[in-house]
Structures are given as C-alpha cells and as structure tokens.
Amino acid sequence: MDIFINDDKLDAPTSDEQTVQDAVMLIQESHCPKGHIVMGIMCDGVPVEGGKMAEAMARPAVELERLDVITSTKESLVTDAMVQAAATLQETENACQRVAELVSEGKSQEAVVLLGQCLSVWQQIHEAVAKSIAMLDLDADSVTIRDESLAAILGKPKGVLLQLKSALEAQDHVLLADILQYEFSEVTDSWHAVISMLRSEAEQRLAKIPAS
Numbered sequence: 787m788d789i790f791i792n793d794d795k796l797d798a799p800t801s802d803e804q805t806v807q808d809a810v811m812l813i814q815e816s817h818c819p820k821g822h823i824v825m826g827i828m829c830d831g832v833p834v835e836g837g838k839m840a841e842a843m844a845r846p847a848v849e850l851e852r853l854d855v856i857t858s859t860k861e862s863l864v865t866d867a868m869v870q871a872a873a874t875l876q877e878t879e880n881a882c883q884r885v886a887e888l889v890s891e892g893k894s895q896e897a898v899v900l901l902g903q904c905l906s907v908w909q910q911i912h913e914a915v916a917k918s919i920a921m922l923d924l925d926a927d928s929v930t931i932r933d934e935s936l937a938a939i940l941g942k943p944k945g946v947l948l949q950l951k952s953a954l955e956a957q958d959h960v961l962l963a964d965i966l967q968y969e970f971s972e973v974t975d976s977w978h979a980v981i982s983m984l985r986s987e988a989e990q991r992l993a994k995i996p997a998s
Contacts, residue, residue, distance in 0.1 A: 787847050790854045791817060806853060807843035813855050821859045821995050828854035860921040861992035867914045868985035872978065878907050879974045886966040889959040897962075898954065905950075908943065911977070915940070918984050922991070931979050939980055942973045 789796045789809060796817055798809075806829070814824050827834050827842065829850055834842040847853070881904050888897035919926055919936065926937040946969050953962040 787850045788852045789813070790852065792819075792857055793854070802846070802848045804847040805843065806845050806847055806850065809847050809853055810843065810855060813857075818857050821861075822857040823860060823863075824855055825858045825863060826856040828852075828856070859992060859995060861988040861995065864918040864921050864988035865985055865992065867918055868981050868988065871911050871914045872981050872985075874907060875911055875974060875977060875981065878904050878911070879971070882966045882970055882974075886963040889963045889966075894957075894959060897959075901950070901954075905947065912940075912943065915977070915980060915984065918988070922984065922987055924987070929983075931983055932976070934976070936980065939976045942976060946970055946973050 787809075789798055791813055796813070798812060798817060806827070810824055810827060818824065829842055829845070830852055831854070881900060885897045885901045885904065888894075888900065924936065926940060927935055929936040931939060946965065949965050949969065950962065953959075953965060
C-alpha cells in the first residue's frame with residue numbers, strides 16, 4: 787500500500803497486520819506536519835465520509851493500493867468553519883424573516899416547515915461554534931464579547947427556541963412573528979460577533995505558526 791500525506795508520498799513501512807487505523811495513527815504520531823491533525827482520508831481515491839469512517843478504519847491496510855491522508859491545522863479548520871458558519875447564519879436569518887412574513891400572510895403550515903429547516907441549520911452552526919471553541923481551547927466562561935461571557939451568548943438560543951416552541955404550541959402567530967423579527971435577530975447579531983471573534987483568533991494563531 788502506498789501512503790500519501792497531502793499528496794506527498796510517504797516513505798513509511800507497512801505490514802500485512804496493519805489496519806487503516808494503524809496507518810493513520812502512525813501518520814498522526816510521527817509524520818504529520820508541525821501543528822497539523824488528520825482531518826480526512828481517501829481509500830484508493832475515494833473520500834471516506836463520516837458515516838463510513840469506522841468501517842474504513844477497520845479494513846486491513848493490505849486491501850488498499852493507496853491511502854491518502856489529509857491534514858490541516860486546527861486554526862485552518864476553525865477559520866474555514868467560521869467562514870461557512872457566518873454565511874449560513876446570514877442565510878438562516880433571512881429565512882427566519884421569511885417565516886415571519888409567511889405567518890403574517892396566514893401561511894402557517896408553510897411557515898412551520900421553513901422554521902423547522904432554520905432550526906436544523908441553527909443546530910449545525912451551534913455545533914460548529916462549540917467544536918471551534920474546543921479546538922482553540924478557549925474558556926467559554928472567561929472569554930467575553932460585548933461585556934457578555936461566551937458561555938452566556940451560547941446559551942441565548944435555548945431561551946428563544948423555547949419561546950418559539952410555546953408560540954407554536956399556542957398557535958400564537960403574532961407572538962411567533964414578533965420573536966423572529968426582534969428577539970431572534972438580537973441573538974443572531976450576538977452570534978455573528980462570536981463567529982467573527984473565533985475566526986479572528988484562529989487567523990491570528992495561524993499567522994504565528996512557522997511554515998513547515
């Protein structure tokens with residue numbers, strides 16, 4: 787099996803007893819560029835998706851002709867994630883305003899469907915932000931933005947989502963529209979600030995990493 791790390795062929799011994807996971811762990815421990823972590827693999831040119839990662843890792847390495855290992859710095863991953871999160875958050879914000887409009891127009895069923903999609907995307911953004919905080923090893927209780935702790939800002943969506951749930955259950959469409967137009971807007975504004983801070987922090991750290 788030939789092993790490539792970021793398209794560069796790696797001269798590393800392999801054995802018939804190795805699994806793909808063994809090979810990846812060896813690369814992570816001994817061959818990763820400084821400050822890098824393994825972020826993905828390809829088996830014989832096919833990218834391995836998250837849901838199939840465990841199966842791919844358990845395969846005997848001898849079954850593969852080529853294993854590609856893709857690495858990156860945590861800072862680069864956070865930067866890319868926050869660029870995407872900012873764009874997605876803006877799209878969600880626009881969609882939530884559309885939900886409010888649909889409610890005002892009496893199109894409740896259509897509004898509920900779109901709102902569900904917004905909440906699903908919001909959860910993905912929340913997970914990206916949480917993972918980025920962990921990658922940068924930040925203390926959410928001590929880091930402050932606009933005189934609020936990062937932990938407090940991260941908790942804001944829960945309160946708004948509970949209000950949205952109550953409004954939906956009560957079929958109070960006027961309240962639902964008000965929450966989306968005002969309170970939800972305030973929360974997303976705070977989250978834009980969080981995303982911007984995380985991206986800035988990652989970029990500053992990335993600039994300090996010596997070129998390999």
